[in-house]
Amino acid sequence: ILPSCEPSHKRRLLGAVAAIALLTSLGHGALSPALSQALNDQSNLRAAQAKGRLLVDANEIVYDNEKERVEARGNVQLFYQGRMLEADRVTYDRKTKRVFAEGNAKLTEINGQVIFSDRFELTDDFKDGFIDTLRVVSPDKQRITAARGERTDGETTVFDLGIYTACETCKDNPEKPPLWQVKATRIIAKNSEQLIYFEDARIEFFGLPLAYIPYFSAPDPSVRRKSGLLAPKYSRSSALGFGFSQPFYFALAPNYDVLWTPTAYSRQGLLNEVEFRHRLETGVYNIRAAGIFQADSNAFLPGPYGPNIPRVAQNSFNASGIPDLLTNPVDKRNFRGSLETTGKFLINKNWTFGWDVALTTDKFFLSNYRIRSESLQNNFFKESVSSVYLRGKSDRAYFDLSSYYFQGQTSQDWQKQSAVVHPVLDFNRRFNPESIGGEVTFDLNAVSLSREQADFSALPPASQRFASQDAGPIGPGSRFFGPPSLFLHNLNGATRGSFLGCTVYQRGDCLLRGIGGNANRVSGTLSWRRTFIDPLGQVWTPFVNAQTDVINYTLNGSNSGFGASPTTYSNSNQAGYLSASETTVRATPTAGLEYRYPLIAVTSGVTHLFEPIAQIIASPNEQKIGRLPNEDSQSLVFSDSNLFSQNRFSGYDRVEGGIRSNVGLQYTATFNNGGYVNALAGQSYHLAGRNSFQGIGRSTDLLNTGANSGLDKSQSDYVARLAIAPVKNISFQARGRFDDESLKLKRLDLLARAKTGPLTTSLLYSRQDAQPDLGFVRRREGVNISSTLKLPQNWYVSGSVLVDLDRYLLDRDIFVSAAPGSLPNFNKSPLRPSSVSLGVGYIDECTNFSVLFSRTNSDIVGTTKVTGTTVFFRLELKHLGQANYRQNIGNAAAVDGVR
Secondary structure (H helix, E strand, O other): OOOOOOOHHHHHHHHHHHHHHHHHHHOOOOOOHHHHHOOOOHHHHHHHHHOOOOEEEOOEEEEEOOOOEEEEEEEEEEEEOOEEEEEEEEEEEOOOOEEEEEEEEEEEOOOOOEEEEEEEEEEOOOOOEEEEEEEEEOOOOOEEEEEEEEEEOOOEEEEEEEEEEOOOOOOOOOOOOOOEEEEEEEEEEEOOOOEEEEEEEEEEEOOEEEEEEEEEEEEOOOOOOOOEEOOOEEEEEOOOEEEEEOOEEEEEEOOEEEEEEEEEEOOOEEEEEEEEEEEOOOEEEEEEEEEEEOOOHHHEOEOOOOOEEEOOOOOOEOOOOOEOOOOOOEEOOOEEEEEEEEEEEEOOOOEEEEEEEEEEOOOOHHHHOOOOOOOEEEOOOOEEEEEEEEEEEOOOEEEEEEEEEEEEOOOOOOHHHOOEEEEEEEEEEEEOOOOOOOEEEEEEEEEEEEEOOOEEEEOOOHHHOOOOHHHOOOOOOOOOOOOOOOOOOOOOOOOOOOOOOOOOOOOOOEEEEEOOEEEEEEEEEEEEEOOEEOOOOOEEEEEEEEEEEEEEEEEOOOOOOOOOOOOOOOHHHHHHOOOOEEEEEEEEEEEEEEEEOOEEEEEOOEEEEEEEEEEEEEEOOOOOOOOOOOOOOOOOOOOHHHOOOOOOOOOOOOOOOEEEEEEEEEEEEEEOOOOEEEEEEEEEEEEEOOOOOOOOHHHOOOOOOOOOOOOOOOEOOEEEEEEEEEEOOEEEEEEEEEOOOOOOEEEEEEEEEEEEOOEEEEEEEEEEOOEHHHOEOOOEEEEEEEEEEEOHHHEEEEEEEEEEOOOOOOOOOHHHHOOOOOOOOOOOOOOOEEEEEEEEEEEOOOEEEEEEEEEEEEEEEOOEEEEEEEEEEEEEEOOOEEEEEEEEEEOHHHHHOEO
């Protein structure tokens, strides 16, 4: 026995040397002298472990030859085959080949799992044995405690009277029950199956039993993918009834799996969803399918308001001239379903190929049955976008070749008016030639698309368009998507209820948003720019570019009107806008000069930058305005962001021409604490040539693009920007456009964000003046406020409200009830919430709970306004699963074709 009076470092050295004899006693071979002298060296430790040797580190070793026992005392550590046993005292019985560990005993498994106990009784390979009063903690904080445990073959552990939880114990009161725990008569962990079984279990919250489950299983901490049942889901809606979903997961191989989710609906029957995922060496793809044979098709409306197919004769109208879709017989759609696939593959470090394709039996299926779809890129517009793409990117170049198929998901969308893009090409390459200096850029854009049916949009006649709401609202504030579920009010003396929007197909009064036919265009742009700084610090940037376009289009002359006579809303009406076909070449060279003079001043704690900016740009007049299709240049918002752009149209179909000048002044203050202030104000002047934003007779753009934009005059409106961030967590931005003569506000956008302590708030306010020539005959104004407040004890509340200050959304359908020739009686209430949401939740290291209430009332079906309320409940217990429940209240489902 080593004397305890020896210094601690000497006792540890002697204990390490004595461990050689212990290793021999355990029958695992002796260590070399060099290794015994450096027992704590990690490299030697790993080498010994690789050879299957047992390593021991302790303060002292005690031999009892008579009882054939070896005892290690003081900070004992045993390493064997990736496992580590630690204790105050470890005894090895050579007769029974058992290892006894006592006092602060801890066993660390190969997977990082740690078992704490008062006493271990194990075989000499640590695989079998008994453990008293044990506590198991996995690397991801799963915890199991039990009065006694038994290990068998190192692969099965049985916990008697076990308690399982993923919640941490209370530091101030360790005896306090966790938020939730599972108590079971027996908990069985099987390593080979990677499962934990619970027998005679009950789930407790705050120590109170709330649910009893005779038997269930859950993956063990090492599992990343495991076949079995996932958490069920519950739902309820008027059209589907009560729904119960039970997902089944099949991990067929390390690189592919299948998820099958059958859902039983009390009113519609069984919906099946299947998803197959496959990961390959260079990419991944999946295939998703869903389908149901509906038990009650009467729960849904006929088209265009729902999925059922109306049997309406070509000229079957009611007394108001509206197709009698809701009362005529329908062909019920019994089977409904979808087929989707996505994929992404890395060809090499620069090139990527992928797709996202969705096919559905009808446009309402995904929303009716709440199918998760990756093709729904924007939930607000409810549009499914299928695409196939090839993309390449390097430090100096970019390539994108994509094809698109769009499918609207609302009753206001008509598939024949959706374009098929086959394909669109974007290529960009940048050079830095030494001979001329600066940067040379080459851009190539090519597009080919087709549309079966022309997309027209109605405008009131010029004599009845009002510049502001103050003159009196006269109709809906949104443009029509045909075939619209709204019918045009009596704006021009025609019979009330004239079907499908435009009553007079005349340029300027009826917009042609998309041609029915084929449109092709190839555009190439070569640009050069270089920056010079003179001795005074003035910055001069000359630039030149040349854009060449080859354009070809062919109109579709066949008439395919929606339910009405062949001449209503048909392709034949395009003749008043464009010729039957045309091929043309358009060249637009541009030259310009930009001037900046940054002036810097430094004061106490603040750096000031004043920068006057001026541009002059010269181009020939834009060619063939209004005589070519406009597919990609329909959106135009004049603001500080494009004040100094060479071409302020959003795409290639329109090119800004003439001689113009842009001037502005920018100020930036940067504070030492990280805050800043930035302000910009400026104006644009059209000096000579034709103004591309101003219509001239037949040269008016097919969509009046540029009208009411602030650029449609020789001296534009003023635009300004102000951004303030005094400290890190508070910011404010304001953008505005003001009339050049009266300084009347034309557009204002405000955005404020703040985070102070537990409160996070954002506010978005927007006010846009009427743009009657674009179809917005009323002023639009609204504010959206959202906040999240963190409460004590891991609770939080959140909420948001969208207020329609100008009744733009809520009253857009009131005109339907107005008598012919009269104006509707709009509600003048200043506060009309369009949507409201309120949520409360709790989140910590083991639990995520939330309840969300939302209400929207801005949708319409036919002439009926609908309001929908949804309550969504979610409870997730870490490592055990989650439960979801959604309840629709009211008639919001009507917007998706539900009766």
